[in-house]
Amino acid sequence: MKSTLLSRLLSPATVNRCRKSYLPRVRFAPSPTGYLHLGGLRTALYNYLFAKSHQGAFLLRIEDTDQKRKVEGAVEVLIKDLQWAGVECDEGPGLGGKYGPYVQSERLEIYKDHIEKLLDNGSAYRCFCTERRLNLIRRDALKHQRVPKYDNRCRSLTDEEIKEKIKAGTPYCIRFKLSSDCQSFEDLIFGGIAYDVSLNEGDPVLMKSDGFPTYHFANVVDDHLMEVTHVLRGVEWQISTTKHLLIYKAFGWTPPQFGHLPLIINSDGTKLSKRQGDVTVEDYKKNGVFPLALVNYITLSGGGFEHVPGAGVSLKTMEELASEFQIGKVLLHPSRLNPELLQECNRLEMKRQLSDPDLCQSLVRKVQNLVKQTYPNEIMDISDQHVRNVLKWATARVTRVEDLVSTKFGFLWILPSNNFEIDKELLRKLLEHLENVDRFEQDLLKNNLREFAVNNNVKFPMLMKMLRGLLSGLSEGPGVAEMMQLLGKGQSLERIKSIVR
Template sequence: MRSKIINRRIFSATNNPCRNLYNTPRVRFAPSPTGYLHLGGLRTALYNYLFAKSRQGSFVLRIEDTDQKRKVAGAVELLIKDLKWAGIELDEGPGMEGKYGPYVQSERLQIYKEHINKLLDNESAYRCFCTERRLNMLRRDAMKHQRVPKYDNRCRNLTELEVKEKIKNGIPYCIRFKLSSDCQSFEDMIFGGIAYDVSMNEGDPVLMKSDGYPTYHFANVVDDHLMEITHVLRGVEWQISTTKHLLIYRAFGWSPPQFGHLPLIINSDGTKLSKRQGDVTVEDYKKKGTFPLALVNYITLSGGGFEHVPGAGVTLKTMDELGSEFQINKILSHPSRLNPDLLQECNRLEIKRQLKEPHLSQILVNKVQKLVKEKFPNENMNISDDHVRNVLNWATARVSNIDELVSTKFGFLWILPSSKIDLDKELLEKLLKNLENFEKFEQDLLKNNLREFSVNNNVKFPVLMKMLRGVLSGLGEGPGVAEMMHLLGKVQSLERIKAVLR
């Protein structure tokens, strides 16, 4: 019968074997270099970073590349680039000096070799000569008889003479850890008390593979200890392995760090994140025009970690504000449901925030100008700084990212209409004179003026609006005409009317 994790908030801090022995926390984000940074990975990095930032601690990036078959060229550089884009600053990591390096596991093989020998010497580990064929037979037999597939610990009982003889004959071997039938417990910083007897469902786990590379379980324990990591915040999928890691810590005679496991991130409908259903990597969000701070806030709004004020609505917080307000006991223990509407709102709020700061505002304006030039390379355009800022202020209530401003729908913002339209030139000349004498190009005032003009000139208002829309944009749909004229401004609006009258 398969045992279950016991999850109860019953373990006191005094009985918790995972005690923080350091005043200043040291945390790490330890991804595998297998491709683009996943949203779940960014969440793990972010919460580690905020935890360190909230306590003036250190944030370490460590690359766990012991599975060389899955390693993707250039992935480390992409990871660092994505973290920097998100505003997550490294205190230590690959390419940076630090007394705890190297920070790439494939560069630490000699360290693992030295430490595996310590476990062999104190008989906490042993050499296993079982072939892959035999292990496959064990798995098939277990499944056939509806048992939990696990290693039968056969090589644990080999004599010293038998081991020497097999090594002499050149038989390949891995090194396994001797699991004890011992229900380990720890206080999870997010889930509370956890207790689990790993030996009920697993055979002795491999610590060192036959190719000389360590497994995740061994390398991360050794590295966390040597790098003096005080708190481990990682995905909930590793929670079941933590009791195994505690046994390895005990075998070395080391005090373990404190552990906290972050719940899964899921779609709004409760399904697992997948590429088929939408964005799953940071790169996906970047390509769609998502701002870094918007994505960071989106993650925290879904996962907790902050005091919730009922009725406060969505507020965008800077990284410094997130760091100062972060509370690990406020992280939600249930799966984090993503709400795409929140992301759009965060992105709109970030546009507003940047517009209020002169330096950021100019950068934003330059981005829009570049987008317009790329989208409409052969057109006469109005992309002056003032016009772009006016458009951005107008757009924050209508679009969720600046890329939308160069869509066909909003082409009128930048270029004169290219197609000829049917129009009443006499009526349009009257309208031009009317607008030349109209001072305030405010939306409501413009709408009232145009409605009054239609009555005075015996033309139906919808007909007038259709003609004027064509003159101003050449589009059949879009924002209201008065809104369009307000956005273009008096000079641009009149210039466009004059252009079709020439």
């Protein structure tokens, strides 16, 4: 069960009373191995919301100690993706801050100094085992159905043996001496967690033979030196936390509080996979998803907010999310993604932007640019007013702005190709009739067209079919009167004239 005590201690009201002595610091610490994954954005977002809900600081740290997996340019893309999503860092690469540098490969001297402290107090030791020997240990364990783990052989080397190996130039790494005591901690999301890491692991490597620290060591050192108070990360790191606690203990440091976020999974319960859809922020950006829509999609799937039964889906700004966020309300079960929920969030964000004069103008410009790119030589009308009318009409029909330049909605911008049967004489009469109609409003137009059909002895469905083909080039779609209102009197009549000339 979740700790109600912790929830009370971490409530905004409590933090406000203690603001002078308690300002939480959280961090997002990704590896620069490619595009920002949806799970990574979720971790960054929840850290950001936690910090802002308590008037704390959110910092970005790049964990690039695994140089083999580092992708050139990934840091710059990652920072842009965070900015696009509205996740603003207070400290980090390029932003400054008194706890830098914020890139681990630039902190190697710091790690060397701290590894010496663990060697001096006996918490760590030099390991000279070769990769070949370690592979043999693994194979033997698997052969005999045991948990593969290091046998801690080099723990027992004498000082004289160590000196001789160093003098001989034998490569070595530095390992941490795991103790067998069971570590426990209060997870901010899952509650009490206890685990004896030594049951399933041998002594872990802290410093590799190339002079670079492992994730576990650098993580602990950096979180302490950067005065991180709360660590919110994926649940896959929950078991490692007990190992980290032992390292904190070896240094004599007070650890931060830990909270582990459940997995994000597909709607069918399977693991997120590129083969099954979008998994990176870049994918969502390319597919026309608005930043705030993606943020709300994540929070609606993962919890962290007061749920009102029957309230339906509502879109919240980043400021609203930050003010309402409660770590104790994050869901315990995996966050199951529902693509239909994302579509609804995107539609709601389109409506929100239309209601804001500045955002509306940016949206209009976006549509105009999309139309120019899609139909460079055929455009009839992309005036601001026409685009605004189209957007207002479209919020009940599309979930992406990009859909408005699809074949289905091409009639909104260009004169459609017409392969339908046309009665030009009837159209001339209709043109003359419509020129005398002042108000091009849907209900009035529908009644007017029905009256015209009766007066000219033509079946109303046949007239509608002919007009739909003429106006849109489609055999089915929006109602004819609806299209005429949307296109306006000028465009509607122009399309009829283009046929009867």
